Amino acid sequence: MKVKQYSVKVFEITIDSQSAFLTFMDKNIVMLKHYLIYLRGEITPAIQEYFQKNDITYTTNLNVGNKTHQELVLKQSDLKIIDTRIRSGQDIKVQSDLLVLNRINSGAKLQVEGNLIVTDTIDGMIFCNGDFMLVKTSPKAMIVFNGVEIDGSLLKNKFNKIIFNGDEIIISPIEKEPKWA
Amino acid sequence: MGIVYAIISGKGGVGKTTTAANLGIGIAQEGKKVALVDFDLGQRNLDLMLGLENRVIFDMVHVMDDEAGLKQALIKSKHNENLYLLAASQTKDKSVLVQEKVKKLITSLREEFDYVILDAPAGIESGFEHTIMYADATIVVVNPEVSSIRDADKAIGIVDAKCQRAKDNKPVQKFLVINRINPAMVTSGDMLDSKDILEILDIDLLGKIPEDKLIVESSNTGKPVILNEKSIAGAAYKRISKRLCGESVPFQDVELFISPSLMVKIKSLFQ
Ligand SMILES: Nc1ncnc2c1ncn2[C@@H]1O[C@H](COP(=O)(O)OP(=O)(O)OP(=O)(O)O)[C@@H](O)[C@H]1O
Numbered sequence: 001m002k003v004k005q006y007s008v009k010v011f012e013i014t015i016d017s018q019s020a021f022l023t024f025m026d027k028n029i030v031m032l033k034h035y036l037i038y039l040r041g042e043i044t045p046a047i048q049e050y051f052q053k054n055d056i057t058y059t060t061n062l063n064v065g066n067k068t069h070q071e072l073v074l075k076q077s078d079l080k081i082i083d084t085r086i087r088s089g090q091d092i093k094v095q096s097d098l099l100v101l102n103r104i105n106s107g108a109k110l111q112v113e114g115n116l117i118v119t120d121t122i123d124g125m126i127f128c129n130g131d132f133m134l135v136k137t138s139p140k141a142m143i144v145f146n147g148v149e150i151d152g153s154l155l156k157n158k159f160n161k162i163i164f165n166g167d168e169i170i171i172s173p174i175e176k177e178p179k180w181a
Numbered sequence: 182m183g184i185v186y187a188i189i190s191g192k193g194g195v196g197k198t199t200t201a202a203n204l205g206i207g208i209a210q211e212g213k214k215v216a217l218v219d220f221d222l223g224q225r226n227l228d229l230m231l232g233l234e235n236r237v238i239f240d241m242v243h244v245m246d247d248e249a250g251l252k253q254a255l256i257k258s259k260h261n262e263n264l265y266l267l268a269a270s271q272t273k274d275k276s277v278l279v280q281e282k283v284k285k286l287i288t289s290l291r292e293e294f295d296y297v298i299l300d301a302p303a304g305i306e307s308g309f310e311h312t313i314m315y316a317d318a319t320i321v322v323v324n325p326e327v328s329s330i331r332d333a334d335k336a337i338g339i340v341d342a343k344c345q346r347a348k349d350n351k352p353v354q355k356f357l358v359i360n361r362i363n364p365a366m367v368t369s370g371d372m373l374d375s376k377d378i379l380e381i382l383d384i385d386l387l388g389k390i391p392e393d394k395l396i397v398e399s400s401n402t403g404k405p406v407i408l409n410e411k412s413i414a415g416a417a418y419k420r421i422s423k424r425l426c427g428e429s430v431p432f433q434d435v436e437l438f439i440s441p442s443l444m445v446k447i448k449s450l451f452q
């Protein structure tokens with residue numbers, strides 16, 4: 001027997017009308033390709049065919065328990081900024097995108113559901129579930145991005161861009177220090 | 182109206198009480214009237230460090246409970262006539278502190294003295310919170326070690342969140358004293374660099390105290406090291422005392438990294 005474990009992101013869509021559904025799919029196909037689609041409502045032959053043609057996986061039966069389904073929110077419109085020092089013992093939870101312009105000290109904890117940019121040194125713990133993160137070299141930090149702990153030694157650039165594209169985490173350098181106008 | 186300083190650290194045993202005793206004498210030597218208040222209930226030792234252990238009849242709990250007047254409980258120092266001690270209770274613990282009574286006590290001390298220095302207990306529990314609540318500014322004492330820095334960081338966070346001035350949206354000044362600097366270890370790189378400490382804590386450096394075995398000796402004899410002309414730690418405490426009185430004393434060798442705004446912030450407390 002061979003067992004493999006995958007972390008899959010699921011998109012739940014309830015079909016009201018076939019045409020509205022197909023228009024929605026066409027528009028968001030680039031993003032939705034990377035998700036497992038959990039369909040509710042009537043799945044017409046045309047819809048079945050569409051999934052086959054585009055090679056997208058779907059299911060109609062998914063037991064997600066009573067976990068709440070998070071609505072997909074437009075993150076850009078909702079940005080929080082912290083420009084004070086985050087000190088040991090502080091535990092900050094942010095639902096939106098977050099820009100941190102100050103140090104995150106050892107013993108501090110930051111949990112962000114959206115994207116995260118930190119322009120100063122991180123010595124504490126960071127949990128980010130967004131699509132991207134931008135952090136400095138932070139050898140003392142503990143950084144968890146979409147459930148995956150990022151090895152601090154991989155963040156060797158002055159600024160590191162960490163992207164989650166649905167199934168992969170990509171770390172790339174930003175050679176030039178961005179100007180924070 | 183006097184200025185109230187709370188001396189805090191987070192981590193225990195880093196030198197709060199030593200600092201309180203020495204600065205008390207140092208500021209009194211500048212001709213200011215100073216009250217030292219021991220907030221370390223149940224573990225008082227400021228009286229020992231000042232050589233006043235057998236003079237304590239009434240303590241701060243007696244004053245707060247109206248069992249003694251403030252004047253009755255204040256003990257005059259043997260070392261300087263401008264300096265008075267209000268001792269902690271040795272029998273009662275910090276659970277007896279009530280916010281309203283602490284406020285009343287500090288208000289009356291502020292009326293009588295130029296400087297009121299509160300020696301906080303270790304940790305960040307209720308005794309600590311009572312100490313910082315009505316202070317105008319805090320002096321944070323650290324040792325150049327990671328654990329001390331992290332605990333101080335947490336204590337600073339609580340001061341910023343909970344003290345009365347923060348609640349009133351007034352600035353809360355915090356000044357840093359780095360204690361027990363070992364010059365040999367600094368040069369060998371085994372000690373946390375002051376620059377790193379200042380970067381982490383993000384508060385103004387008030388001064389640095391070197392490791393000095395005369396401190397242990399002087400605590401045992403009840404004669405703070407500032408009274409010993411030969412002590413380098415004593416000289417450092419003297420410089421800090423002058424700074425707290427508004428005199429812009431140049432920072433020496435190990436004391437570098439002074440912020441240009443330190444004296445402005447200290448003087449802002451004078452009104
Ligand atoms: N610069 C120094 N050089 C040498 N010894 C020192 C120095 N500073 C403090 N000590 C010693 O460290 C010990 C602890 O100092 P102190 O009692 O002032 O700390 P504290 O922060 O008040 O402790 P607590 O948290 O228990 O109240 C004492 O024995 C003191 O003599």
Ligand SMILES: [Mg+2]
Pocket residue numbers: 197198199221226300301302
């Ligand atoms: Mg003490």
